[in-house]
Amino acid sequence: MGELLGVAVLGAGHMGADHIRRLDRVVSGARVAAVADPDEARAREAVAGIEGVAVRAEAEAALDAPGVEAVLIASPGPAHEEALLAAFARRLPVLCEKPMVPEPAGALRVLEAEARLGRRLAQVGFMRRYDAEYRRLKAVLDGGGLGRPLMLHCVHRNVSSPPEFTSAMLIDSSVSHEIDAARWLLGQELTAVTVLRPRPSAGAPQGLRDPQFALFETDGGALVDVEVFVNCGFGYQVRCEAVCESGSVRVGDDRGPLVTTEGSAGTRVPQDYLVRFADAYDREVQAWVDATRRGRVTGATAWDGYAASAVAEAGVRALETGARVMVDLAPRPALYA
Incomplete structure (x- = not known):
């Protein structure tokens, strides 16, 4: 590795542009060496003012650019398999x-x-593993002082959904974070899922089944429920409460600065996941850079990424059929034991 880790960023959209900014201005020990996006104008705009960045339309061309030593994939999900295999x-x-x-x-x-x-x-970029509140929750559960966890109650709300959002994406895009968080917090695999559908909100686009309520079962006998509401209208909220044998612990109560003015008092609700989890993204990318420079890989594994996709697929089938659907996981390779 050079003095600074040369990173190729694949994708210069909302998430990719934020990671480009993060690598250039926040994270130490790395630099943006290349960027790939089919929209080269968007890619050039994302790296404006950053010297020495190779801009390419194709992902593999960016991987082969001078000085590239590592890759950050922030392109749309369907492009990930090809990019990962090319990096391998x-x-x-x-x-x-x-x-x-x-x-x-x-x-x-x-x-x-x-x-x-x-x-x-x-x-895999499951950034909640780096969020300060979630890490404290994990520490409490691992400490064992509250006994075995019996249930997780989760809330995932967005102000609004983008135009292309589908009913299935509430599960395989939004709830995928809760899927990984539950597996990580509990140290258990999710084995079955049921999805209930209340009447759609008047604020949801026509045809979108929003909100939804997902119930997951685990191989350790715990239950995980998730309320997902992607057109709540008022803010971005993520909460998680673990109910254990002798107590409970909850994170995500939005206890920010209390502002009192003109006869009212309240706290500001984040409007975007990049605001709510900004610190988590910073810690995640910094930890990845540090580990990569030492020749190590930490964080969520490819097995975690596969398991999340398998659970989400079962969740989508549960949404579409109204039935309880079992999760079908392949055997875990020894590399991820």
């Missing part, structure tokens, strides 16, 4: 935004390709 072929460490690959079959191909290498190269 070049033995480049990767931080891949979720979903690792949307479809379990493609995620399994990535998993098997990395297993054949005999070493981990990929980290």
